[in-house]
Amino acid sequence: MEKKTDEYYIREILKGDSGSFSQLVEKYSHLAFSLSMKILNQREDAEEVAQDAFIKAYNSLSSFQSSSTFKTWFFRIVYNTSISRLRTRKNIEVKIDDLKISDVEIQATENAIGQLNTEDRQKYLHIGLERLEPDERALLKMYYYDDFSMDEVSVITGQTVSNVKVKIHRSRKKLLQELRLVLKDEIISIL
Amino acid sequence: MSQKDLMKDWFKELPSEQPSPDFTVKVMQRVMTEWTLNPIKYQPIIGKKGWWIMGLVALLVTSLLFMLHSSSPSETVTQSKTIYGLDLMQLFAPVSHLFEKLNSISPAVAIGALAILALWFFDQLFVKTVKH
Numbered sequence: 530m531e532k533k534t535d536e537y538y539i540r541e542i543l544k545g546d547s548g549s550f551s552q553l554v555e556k557y558s559h560l561a562f563s564l565s566m567k568i569l570n571q572r573e574d575a576e577e578v579a580q581d582a583f584i585k586a587y588n589s590l591s592s593f594q595s596s597s598t599f600k601t602w603f604f605r606i607v608y609n610t611s612i613s614r615l616r617t618r619k620n621i622e623v624k625i626d627d628l629k630i631s632d633v634e635i636q637a638t639e640n641a642i643g644q645l646n647t648e649d650r651q652k653y654l655h656i657g658l659e660r661l662e663p664d665e666r667a668l669l670k671m672y673y674y675d676d677f678s679m680d681e682v683s684v685i686t687g688q689t690v691s692n693v694k695v696k697i698h699r700s701r702k703k704l705l706q707e708l709r710l711v712l713k714d715e716i717i718s719i720l
Numbered sequence: 721m722s723q724k725d726l727m728k729d730w731f732k733e734l735p736s737e738q739p740s741p742d743f744t745v746k747v748m749q750r751v752m753t754e755w756t757l758n759p760i761k762y763q764p765i766i767g768k769k770g771w772w773i774m775g776l777v778a779l780l781v782t783s784l785l786f787m788l789h790s791s792s793p794s795e796t797v798t799q800s801k802t803i804y805g806l807d808l809m810q811l812f813a814p815v816s817h818l819f820e821k822l823n824s825i826s827p828a829v830a831i832g833a834l835a836i837l838a839l840w841f842f843d844q845l846f847v848k849t850v851k852h
Binding site for chain 2: 547548550551554555558559562563566575576579580583584587588639642643647650651654655669670673674676701
């Protein structure tokens with residue numbers, strides 16, 4: 530079947546064809562779920578939030594301005610819905626950022642990760658990401674996995690571009706620090 | 721290859737997290753529920769205000785034509801009244817002819833037509849009251 534643009538489906542939905550929304554759900558479900566999962570780290574919650582985000586998008590589709598892409602607009606809804614859900618959770622552990630990793634150690638960690646096989650790299654990267662704060666995971670996911678530009682991440686999160694740049698840089702550094710702790714033995718043996 | 725690209729490559733290696741297979745069905749069920757709760761409301765092309773204005777304009781034009789017709793003596797029908805070069809009598813001749821014909825309608829027919837119109841009006845009123 531010929532794939533139509535997001536704008537085409539949006540026009541059809543606004544004309545009254547609600548069924549066209551399923552095309553957008555099919556297209557963005559895994560990306561929405563995956564972002565929500567990175568923030569909430571709980572499958573059931575992430576799925577519920579992704580569904581809520583789709584419903585919110587459906588209900589406010591008439592307010593969608595084509596000045597931004599549907600993807601960016603929708604991801605903003607997913608991000609905000611996930612953050613709101615996160616805030617409702619009780620006993621959120623607040624970690625104090627303490628980046629102690631030096632540039633030399635960063636380089637060594639990157640080299641070590643580079644030498645791991647794909648399966649191990651996936652495993653350790655997953656563990657490292659688990660240790661980050663939800664918004665840090667989300668920023669790294671959007672930038673490195675979903676290929677959003679800094680400007681787009683800024684639109685999605687509602688933060689300034691410079692703030693996003695700093696946060697992505699810090700999150701990346703923190704991820705490498707966590708990976709260094711996880712891989713300590715391997716790194717030592719490599720060094 | 722730059723360090724940023726390396727990180728990008730490592731992230732791309734991560735398996736994509738997929739929602740449950742019935743995710744789309746669940747979302748669409750909720751969308752349909754939303755749609756049933758808030759269906760697209762019918763908006764008439766001409767609103768109530770529009771109909772009132774149109775009615776008033778129609779009434780005004782009819783009265784004007786009627787006055788024009790009654791003020792012209794029958795012997796001077798051939799006389800022409802012009803405004804900005806427009807021959808009004810010629811312009812309104814078909815309407816004037818219609819009024820003449822209406823005058824010749826017997827009262828019984830007129831009352832019958834009025835009764836039908838009144839019945840139609842009350843029927844519409846009744847249907848609207850039942851719906852709300």
